[in-house]
Amino acid sequence: MNGTQKQLKAGFPWKQVIGLILSLTLTFLALWIAVGLSLPVHVTIAIIVSLAIFQAFIQLFMFMHVTExxxxxxxxxxxxxxxxxxxxxxxxxxxxxxxxx
Amino acid sequence: MIDSVKSFLGWFFVTGDPMIYGADASIALVSIGIVAVLTYFKKWKWLWNEWLTTVDHKKIGIMYIIAALLMLFRGGMDALMMRAQLTLPNMHFLDAEHYNQVFTTHGTIMIIFVAMPFIFGLMNIAVPLQIGARDVAYPFLNALSFWLFFFGAMLFNLSFVIGGSPDAGWSSYAPYAGAEMNPGVGQNYYLIGVQISGIGSLATGINFLVTILKMRAPGMTLFKMPMFTWSILITSVIVVFAFPAFTVALALMTIDRLFGAHFFTIAAGGSPMLWANLFWFWGHPEVYIVLLPVFGIFSEVIATFAHKTLFGYAVMVWSMVAISVLSFITWLHHFFTMGNTAPVNAFFSISTMLIAIPTGVKIFNWLFTLNKGRIQFTTPMLWALAFIPNFTIGGVTGVMLAMAPADYQYHNSYFLVAHFHSTLIAGTVFGIFCGLHYWWPKMFGYMLDEVKGKWSFWIFMISFNICFMPMYFLGLMGMTRRMYTYPAGLGWTPINVVMSIGAAGMGIGFALMAYNIVWSAVRGKKDTTGDPWNGRTLEWATASPAAEYNFAHIPEIKSRDAFAAMKEARAAGHAETVPPYKAIHMPNNTGIPVIMSAFMFIAGFGFVFEWYWMGIPGLIGVVACMIARSFVYDDHHYIPVEKVKQTEAATGRLS
Missing domain, CATH: 1.20.5 (Single alpha-helices involved in coiled-coils or other helix-helix interfaces)
Known part of the structure; x- marks a missing residue:
């Protein structure tokens, strides 16, 4: 019973929604950099790897409760x-x- | 019109082999029989309420084990068919294509649909009881894991009669498993069936990791846990980190086959070797996923029946940790001969040999546990004792195979086949049979008959050696694996005849075990104490079978072998006070896991045949189930005090 009330009170999950939008943005950004732009290979790799690391932190902090x-x-x-x-x-x-x- | 229907049916169903028609008929008859029995006895509602929708870890464990035993029967039949074909030179029992399908399904079924679910079943039954918990951390997810495994296995097995079986081996190496060389749906069945059940395995790994870390009874620190629970904790870590590699590999090959990508075809810039690399990056840790839990089972059984506490507890734990770390850096030894540089082979050769050290340490710890113990030769103990020498042979030949230069001789010969059967049968199969006999009274409330159990043990164990000992020599004589027939005059025939006799003996041993299960269900000795073996760990503190809520009071743990310590305290006359009962918080049953997995099956079947009109609605069904689940707020209930009192009184546990 307490659990139910707590779930209802938690309100709109802004953190998760922002995390989702950021993840999607980063993913499509990486895709566009790799497919849409014709940068030198090592530049492309450097950019998409750093986007991937950023994305990993978003996953850890916004979805995977790493601080809890x-x-x-x-x-x-x-x-x-x-x-x-x-x-x-x-x-x-x-x-x-x-x-x- | 009629012609096109005819040609569709001829393509859809597997035709042309009398054995397949026999299978068609028996599948139809068994299905009709099951439906008829359920309807006649009006058991549909019971089936739905008590089993299909259950989230109780004990019932899920039983369902895992039933499914795994059925799959073991199927995998065993495949093995017998292969042995029948190879008994004599130039046999025509199976043709080359059919033989390829049989060894492929044998391997895949034995590893993914027998070894893993059997172990998942045993851990579902024992782990929550051993740590004094009332259920796993995520009961809904647990049910979902089981049903995903079940429908994945059903999808894979359907290939036998509809569409055609995969035939590229359980390791499904590219490029042969790719769309160009292997058209048709067989390989799709492998990719998608294994993928669906793999999602379930990954979820089980997460579930038990969290359960063991977060749900232990008060006072049970990590180093007071029973050894089986330790082995499951470490196995869960390996599952969580190894399975994603396989998920990705399967997905990439599915994309290759269904959508014309070229991850694994060299002509378009892909790499067939990348498949072997990813497959074994999962495949080697997988070996330890099916071995570490049985190490845990043997540790429990040997300590219980030697009537001693386990020798070298901390060393046992740290050697498992070492195995888990090392298991991720040995995968290349499965393809030493694929063309790597010498430093690569040297590194993986040494890392592979290193694993023998912690494993050897464990072997000695079991021997020292036996030393000066009062050994009681029960059926589970016989399986455990037989494991030690038989498995050691598999381990020693593993070190031989680990030497890269020597492996160029052994590779893909029957020497290798004998090696991995020595480890997987003497390790995993002996272990699951050991655990099955050991925990059977806890699962069902009666014992398996000891006399029949011992007969089935001796027949199976001796036949195993008759089958696989000569196989090493056959390998050294040059017979390679996966050949469907061989000419006379190579000196292989006598050994093949002996091996087939051994294989038949193993079949008889298993049949006797199945008979024992049926016989004991009718006449087996009831276990009224809940502690038939004089056990040392907490699962024996409950009634057999344990109540829905496991423990009316969550026990306080003060030492290792918690139940042995409780019994000693009782014998010393320490009075126990029973505090008043409280209402018990339990999860509700739910039909969503089975429905969602059924949608997954529909989607999977659609993608196997590349029928997107079927696959996409199936996936939409899966998503709809997820959405439906997120709006379920009424997901738990309380068992009232009165009901708890009644249940406890019925088992004679209310003084």
């Missing part, structure tokens, strides 16, 4: 392990396929 929770160590370990796996898959793939590409 009782035990920050869980968040920290999750993010560290995520960085480890992301680094492994990207760096590993480039290293493995360097010869094949």
């Amino acid at each position: 929770g009782t035990e920050p160590v869980h968040q920290l370990m999750g993010i560290l392990f995520g960085i480890y796996v992301a680094f492994t898959v990207v760096a590993g793939t480039l290293w493995i396929l360097a010869y094949a590409l």
Whole structure:
């Protein structure tokens, strides 16, 4: 019963809506930079990677409750392990396929 | 007009093979039979209210296990068909195409629709009880995970009779699995069926990660958790981080096949090797997703039946953490021979061998747990004891395969096939059978018969060795995997005959286990205590089967092996006061997960046949279910004190 009232009182989810609009904007911006503009390849990559990092922060703060929770160590370990796996898959793939590409 | 209908039906249904017509007939008969029985006994409402809409983790666990056992039967039949074909040289039981389909579905079903759901079933049953929780963190999501797995599995199995099975192996390497070389719908079934159930797996990983981190009983710190719960916590982390790679890989290949992209075709600038790379980036951690939980099961069972606390608890935990970290940096060893530079092969060779260290540490910890224990040879304990030597053989041959130069000899030979069956059968299958016998009384309130259980164990375990031990030598003699027949005169025939005898023996062992399940359902010994094995962990503190709310009072935890400590305190005469009952907060049942997954099935079927008029409305149905769910506010209820008292009194737990 309390839960229901709390849910109703929470009001309009502005944070999530802004997050959604920002995510969509960043995604289409990246698409347009890659497809619509003909910048040098390394410039394109630099721009879309920085947009991606910005987008990751939006996800973490606006949708994934990274600042909430009782035990920050869980968040920290999750993010560290995520960085480890992301680094492994990207760096590993480039290293493995360097010869094949 | 009639001709076009005829040609459509001939293309839509798989035709031409008498075995397929037999399957068509039996599928139709079984379906009619199920509908008739449900209607005759007026059980439709019961089925809907008690099972299809349930969010109770114990019932979801049971449904996972039933589905996994059915899939095990199907996968086992595939295995027997392959063995029948290979028993003698130049057999004509299956043709090349049919053989390819059979080994593809065997692999995919055994890993994705047997090993994983069986483990998910056991963890659904045991984990919330072991940590003293009343349900998982997200009961709705849990039901959704199950139904996504179920409909994904059904979609995949439909390929057998409608449209044609995939035939590119369970690893579905590009470019053969691509649209150009593999036209037709078979490969689409693989991509979309596995994708749908993969969404469910990812959700289960998230669910159990949160459940274990946030819902433990007061006093249960991480290092007081039972070892099975620890193994599930670490497995969940691997699921959450490994599955996205597979989701992406499957999506990319689906886009390749359905919309003509070229992520994996070299002619248009793609890379077939990228598929192998992404597949195994998920595929290797997947090995540990199906192994770590059974390590947890064996830890529980060995400690329980050696009547000792587990040796080296902290070391067990840290070795699992080490395995989880290492499991993400070994994936290349699945394609050493695909043409990498020497430093790449050297790195992955060493990282693979490193995994043997924490695994070896665990083996020694189990042995030291047994040392000086009062060992009781129950059926679950027999499976656990057999696991140690049999799995170690798989582990040792794994180190042999890890050496990149030597792997050029072993690669894709039956030596490799024997290796991964040694780990997956002696590890995962022995483990799920062990857990099945161990937790069966907790699931259903009666025991599986010990005599029949031991017979099925010995038959299965000995037959497993008859089947897979000679296979190593067959591999060294040069027989490669996935060949559908072979000429006489290579010296392979006697070994193949022996292996087929072993495979038949494993079938008999499994059939005996199935018979034991049916026999025990009628005549099995009732478990009235809730603690038939003299268990050490909290799940045995509940009645068998546990009440809907699990624990009338959430227990306070003071030490590891919490229930063993409680029993010792009771024996020492410490009086326990039972505080008054309170109303218990529980989630409501909901039909949305099963309906949403059914829409997913419709959408999946549409995309398999590239019928967008069917696929897109299916997806709209999925979204509509999500929207409907977000407006459900009345999603919980309270079990009144009176009802709790009644339930507790009925189980004899009210003094």
